[in-house]
Amino acid sequence: MFQDFVVARSDRLLRTAYLLTGDWGLAEDLLQESLTKAWFAWPRVDEPEPYVRRVLVTTYTSWWRRRWRAEVPSASLPDFPVRDDDAGERAELWRAVRGLPARQRAVIVLRFYEDLPVAEVAALLGCGTGTVKSQTAKALAKLRVNESIMKELRS
Known part of the structure; x- marks a missing residue:
């Protein structure tokens, strides 16, 4: 039943949407539209979780393309919520991830946050496994500039 799925999975899907968008309000809108x-x-739908995750990523990609053409980025970013001692490093990591192109950001979130295998990420994004691997390599190369970010990715 759809309602049971939403109750059981919405928190995790909302976190994924936040990691894609970098904004809680947009994440809620993205999740609502995807659901x-x-x-x-x-x-x-035969397999609900992979299906909804794919809808989430596809909707995010569509939003990003529309926004890229329509909006001008703001010079100031909202404060990132601090929850624990290493929150500064984690905030730095997610700021860097939010700075990646949409496709690379989606690959990083799905591979390292959702802990999905390359083949499943490829299926969700509608591309080949080689593309996922190359996008991962490009994204990690951009993130390697800062050693504290790489330390966070390894943990």
């Missing part, structure tokens, strides 16, 4: 799309297809 609405999934609801319409629900009777035909």
Whole structure:
């Protein structure tokens, strides 16, 4: 049942949406729109979690393309919430991840936060495993500039 799925999985999906967007409000909007799309297809869905995750990433990519053409970035960023002692390093990591191109950001979030195998990330993004590997390598190369970021990725 769709309602049971939403209750059980919405927190994790919201965190994934936040890591993609970098903004809690946008993450909630992204998740809501993705769940609405999934609801319409629900009777035909065999595997709900991968399907909804793919809808989430596809919707994010569509938003990013629209925003890229329409909005001008702000010079100031909102404060990142601090929750523990190493929050500064974690905040630095996610600021750097948010600075990646949309495709690379999606690959990093799905591979390292969602801990999905390369083949599943490729299926979610609608590309080949080689593309996922190359996008991962490019993203990690950009993140390697800062050693504290690499330390956080390894942990």
